[in-house]
Amino acid sequence: MSHAFYLNKFAVExxxxxxxxxxxxxxxxxxxxxRH
Incomplete structure (x- = not known):
């Protein structure tokens, strides 16, 4: 999960x-x- 967030943070920047x-x-x- 954390890897995805690091990747997303990089993409955001x-x-x-x-x-x-x-x-x-x-x-x-x-x-x-x-919800689930």
Missing amino acids: MDPTTGERTQELIDAITSFVA
Whole structure:
């Protein structure tokens, strides 16, 4: 799990647009996991 977050953090720093999409994806996964 932590590896994915490091990868996402790197992508966020490299590309703001990718960062937004990544954050949306993280939020979606987080809420999905929280519901199940």
